[in-house]
Amino acid sequence: MNQDFETFLRRFEEANTAFVNGDPSLWLPLVSRSEQSSIFGGFGGQEVGWSEIGPRYEWASSQFRDTGGTVDFEYLDTYVGADTAYTVAIERCTVHHATQPAPVPHELRATMIFRLEDNEWKITHRHADPLSPRTSPPGP
Template identity: 30%
Template sequence: MTMNSGITDAELADLIATMDQAADAYIRGDIRQYLSLFDHADDYTLMAPYGGETMPAFDRTDEQLEETSRFFASGEATFDVDQSYVSGDLAVLVGVERQHGVVGGLPDQDWSLRLTLVFRRAGSRWQIVHRHADPLVRQIPFEHCAALARGLDSGPPRE
């Protein structure tokens, strides 16, 4: 089934270019620049790269923004899109944020993430509706994946 899209190729290219700028701003800790590029929808969800429960909102408090700016101290990033999908006013981008930086007080390191991003166009702005990120850019052995799934690499085993 073919879906008609109201999103042009040029608009999709602009969205991808803006996401590239956003990734670079975020890894540098420039959260205010990042937030100037996109809005986070009221129904935004985040599946963070370090796992855990899905977070149902984006915390824009000054305290949280300052904490994020300190956590992501410096770095560089680009967003490489592997696939994109559009339907109506929705766009989905699948790709890799190829980045390195000083994150969480650790020395500069590769911090590349696989991403699935869902955007919704609201007037002339894009809203991020969903972000799912994971650090599995490089393949890991099945046994390691199974151990992570069992919680063996994240503290005491679960009962």
């Protein structure tokens, strides 16, 4: 793995932990300001371009209360090219949703795409959804 990307990935992990503790301040500087960026976030929906992504990330982080917990990352696949990288991971932590009385386990399947912009890695796409057990399709 490219050393610069490894350093960025540690910053991303720290920012992700702050994010699920209600603080987006480390996360937002890592996000591309490009209109060719997108998210399919853990709370559903889809946003495209910084004008939608920035406010959505701020809103999503505000849905969490500080537990002091950290996110554990299980990287299933990682690729780093000259100007593009991706990770496929399971993110596990305990979170306290603003609407819930107590912290709960939080497990997401997360696919992240990163792009090198002005010599800095930036998040250009995040697709995260709850990790659920494997099931068969419903019958007729």
